[in-house]
Amino acid sequence: MASQRNISTRWAPFVIVILAGAWTLFHLIWNFVGQTSDDYWGIALLILFVLALILAFVHFFQERSTLKATGTTEPFPEPAIGKFFFASDGSAPVWFVVRMEVGAKWLLAGWEKIQSPAWGTSGKAISGFVAGALAKTSGPNPAVQGWYAWFLQHLVQPNAGLWSFLITYGEFAVGLGILLGILTGIAAGFGVLMNFNYLLAGTVSINPVLGMLGLFLVLSWRVCGWIGGDRWLLPALGLPWKPGTWFQLQARTSASSSLE
Structure with a gap:
């Protein structure tokens, strides 16, 4: 019975990874061809994430004794749970599911901008975005702070075409890097930077959630791309x-x- 539990625990993460990857690929194709009906990708990833997290904790408690710091001279040694989730390949399936969520969101956001003429070199879309952000600088509790409004008005608005190009292809590149697990921590870091800029411009949307998940990918840079290009x-x-x-x-x- 114990051997059967070990086999199921060993193979269950692979099943979760295959399902998450396949469903995300289908979700991307579904959006690329212009389908608007729900493919239940979001709820599927949430369920797979919970299952992967449960299996990760099972794996953690099995390896806890070996992960404990012994004989270290560091004043603040990393706890065992930190080592497992941020530096052990046992947590890689959890981060793989998170990567599918974050990477697909960035890739599709960039793809939507690539397909839109307003996000071309004319900078029409970003000029409207900047104008909307500058309108949020008034009042006793402005949504956009004065120093960031200066940045938008004097650095972004006069170079709208350049910033439009950087944002459009930056979002696409961040999504591709996270999905493929190539320099995942760096890609996620650029994604978090864009999330913060959108928030500073007064745009909430999914930026808080996406930024939080991106921060966790940055913290787990050693292992979050293990099921991907970063492994090599x-x-x-x-x-x-x-x-x-x-x-x-x-x-x-x-x-x-x-x-x-």
């Missing part, structure tokens, strides 16, 4: 203080060349 890309690139295999190979090649 991050070890190859490494970090500034710990070069990856690509740079180690280049260093060895340069050293051997200098000895010849």
Whole structure:
């Protein structure tokens, strides 16, 4: 019986990942072809996220003893639950479901702008957006702060075409990077930056929720793209203080060349 539970616990995350990925792909195609009826993608991802989270906690309690910090000299060692959810591949299925939600939202938002002439180089849409934001600067409790209104009026509005291009293709690139798990933490960071700017401009919409989920992806950058391109890309690139295999190979090649 115990072995059967272990098998189900081991294979259930793969099933969740396959379902979340397939349903998200269908959701994207559904929107690309212009369908407007509900495909129940949102509720499906919510259910899959809850299931993935339950399985993640089961996995965590199985590995808790090995994740506890022992013999560390750090004044504030990372707790076991932090290590699991932000640095262990056991939590990757949870972040995969979150990535499908965040990535699809950004990709479709960018695609909608790419298809719209108003978001072209004319900057018509963003000029209207800036005008609407500047109208929210009055009153005792303005929705848009004065310093941000100055930024919109003097830096964004005169260069509406450039900002329209950056926002349109920036949203699409952020969505693609998060969905494919390629430099996921960086992609999510740019997404959060756009969420904050929309909020500062007085546009609430889904930005608080999307920004919160994006922040969690940034915090879990080591593992959130594990089921994706980062599984191979991050070890190859490494970090500034710990070069990856690509740079180690280049260093060895340069050293051997200098000895010849």
